[in-house]
Amino acid sequence: MKVLVPVKRVIDYNVKVRVKADGSGVDLANVKMSMNPFDEIAVEEAIRLKEAGKADEVIAVSIGVKQSQETLRTALAMGADRAILVIAADDVHTDIEPLSVAKILAKIVEEEQPGVVLCGKQAIDNDMNATGQMLSALLGWSQGTFASEVDIDGDTAKVTREVDGGLQTLSVKMPAIITVDLRLNEPRYASLPNIMKAKKKPLDEKTAADYGVDVTPRLEIVKTVEPAERAAGIIVGSVDELVEKLKEAGAV
Amino acid sequence: MAVLLLAEVTSGELAMDATAKAVTASQALGDVTVLCAGASAAAAGEAAAKIDGVAKVLVAEDASLGHRLAEPTAALIVSLAGDYDHIVAPATTDAKNVMPRVAALLDVMVISDATAVIDADTFERPIYAGNAMQTVKSSDAKKVITFRTATFDAAGEGGSASVETIGAAENPGLSEWVEDKVAASDRPELTSAGVVVSGGRGVGSEEDFKIIEALADKLGAAVGASRAAVDSGYAPNDWQVGQTGKVVAPDLYVAVGISGAIQHLAGMKDSKIIVAINKDEEAPIFQVADFGLVADLFSAVPELTEKLG
Numbered sequence: 356m357k358v359l360v361p362v363k364r365v366i367d368y369n370v371k372v373r374v375k376a377d378g379s380g381v382d383l384a385n386v387k388m389s390m391n392p393f394d395e396i397a398v399e400e401a402i403r404l405k406e407a408g409k410a411d412e413v414i415a416v417s418i419g420v421k422q423s424q425e426t427l428r429t430a431l432a433m434g435a436d437r438a439i440l441v442i443a444a445d446d447v448h449t450d451i452e453p454l455s456v457a458k459i460l461a462k463i464v465e466e467e468q469p470g471v472v473l474c475g476k477q478a479i480d481n482d483m484n485a486t487g488q489m490l491s492a493l494l495g496w497s498q499g500t501f502a503s504e505v506d507i508d509g510d511t512a513k514v515t516r517e518v519d520g521g522l523q524t525l526s527v528k529m530p531a532i533i534t535v536d537l538r539l540n541e542p543r544y545a546s547l548p549n550i551m552k553a554k555k556k557p558l559d560e561k562t563a564a565d566y567g568v569d570v571t572p573r574l575e576i577v578k579t580v581e582p583a584e585r586a587a588g589i590i591v592g593s594v595d596e597l598v599e600k601l602k603e604a605g606a607v
Numbered sequence: 608m609a610v611l612l613l614a615e616v617t618s619g620e621l622a623m624d625a626t627a628k629a630v631t632a633s634q635a636l637g638d639v640t641v642l643c644a645g646a647s648a649a650a651a652g653e654a655a656a657k658i659d660g661v662a663k664v665l666v667a668e669d670a671s672l673g674h675r676l677a678e679p680t681a682a683l684i685v686s687l688a689g690d691y692d693h694i695v696a697p698a699t700t701d702a703k704n705v706m707p708r709v710a711a712l713l714d715v716m717v718i719s720d721a722t723a724v725i726d727a728d729t730f731e732r733p734i735y736a737g738n739a740m741q742t743v744k745s746s747d748a749k750k751v752i753t754f755r756t757a758t759f760d761a762a763g764e765g766g767s768a769s770v771e772t773i774g775a776a777e778n779p780g781l782s783e784w785v786e787d788k789v790a791a792s793d794r795p796e797l798t799s800a801g802v803v804v805s806g807g808r809g810v811g812s813e814e815d816f817k818i819i820e821a822l823a824d825k826l827g828a829a830v831g832a833s834r835a836a837v838d839s840g841y842a843p844n845d846w847q848v849g850q851t852g853k854v855v856a857p858d859l860y861v862a863v864g865i866s867g868a869i870q871h872l873a874g875m876k877d878s879k880i881i882v883a884i885n886k887d888e889e890a891p892i893f894q895v896a897d898f899g900l901v902a903d904l905f906s907a908v909p910e911l912t913e914k915l916g
Contacts, residue, residue, distance in 0.1 A: 372739055488711070501700060525786070565712055582737055591900050
């Protein structure tokens, strides 16, 4: 069984987000970029499937700007076998919408015929939480979203999902789209020898046009602004004063 | 203009708060028809009919619609979609599972977690875990939207909409429900708790997290943790508050021994009142705190727990 893992290049989760002065979006020029943290968990899960003998090959895919190649090299260094880069934008500020990403992934799935697609549940830039579900819809496959436990057994997979107030376990028919949540695993760090080896692993370069997918956005960005700032607070001198202030504010 | 609103129905019961907030968000978009779907949904339909501003209720009862499975629920919504310009839901985990599937089946984008309706095509939503707010204008013929409930007031009760029973769509038969496990803790659920007490790396060990838990229990609060505390093994991952963990907005958030890394702030800065206790007066957490206490947490937190009695 092949496992397909889409990965996205996003602003590093430790970098402070700054809105561009012209309101067109968030400034991504000269900012540290990393693999979307949820996608790292998906890559880790795919590698574990291979290590457990349930998968033969792990293919990482990234759709975006040319620089996404670095993100794919990270996936390869973690243990993916090969990578596909689909160049769909020139400007690092262009975000390809989940619907377009899902359409390109659907074409790649037709070509590669994976048994499962493991995706991060959402990207920490646009926070859409949509690509996996959309891909599942386009393929007519089952979906197991927000997974904290995945057990693939032949024709079905048992997926435990993080839902409001607890966990839900489903049995989904394979092939399936599974989107992963935080508790599924702890992704490994790539070792230096593996980073070196990753440079020699195959990385195919394609474009959105190669798949015949129009990536014109459906949502026009009207403006992007900083969120409302919090008013400055006060420093209290003691626990007693803190209790008093909390009582005054009606908080306790 | 007509709106189809997927009600939050769990085990046959209407989640009134989430559904009524989504009704408020939808008011400006047109006549609101509420869809209650489930293995049993008639009682939920009766309850939804009483929400102010609801024009009509559709009740779909079928075994395949139990347990909120995405594939049959999306198929049902798509079968109804022809009559509506907007298809909306409160942004619960159930709706986030179903609505992008609906959108892709209709070949439109989804607009997730909308926090404001500007006009019929234009919506505001947070991106980068709320570190930026973006206004987007949809060019799609139909709009599929989930509304972040925390930003809308619940519609009142007193309406008497008509209720119509409809059939389910054909079940694609792709997945089956196995079991639900409700969180075993006596504490409230982190994302919906009114009070959250979180510990950071400053707590220093798993053992010392008991100090945090004691304060939380005194306040009837959920327990949270920073990513640094989780990475250090002091707290389990499902307690993580932040951009890579859970996003919370309680009435009161108490941050103990948390420096206030950007990724943590992204997960809690919409809380109504923020209290920070940290021995480092330079810690960035104090810049977002309403009340800051520069103190050693090992003496201040037990004292606070005692004095809140």
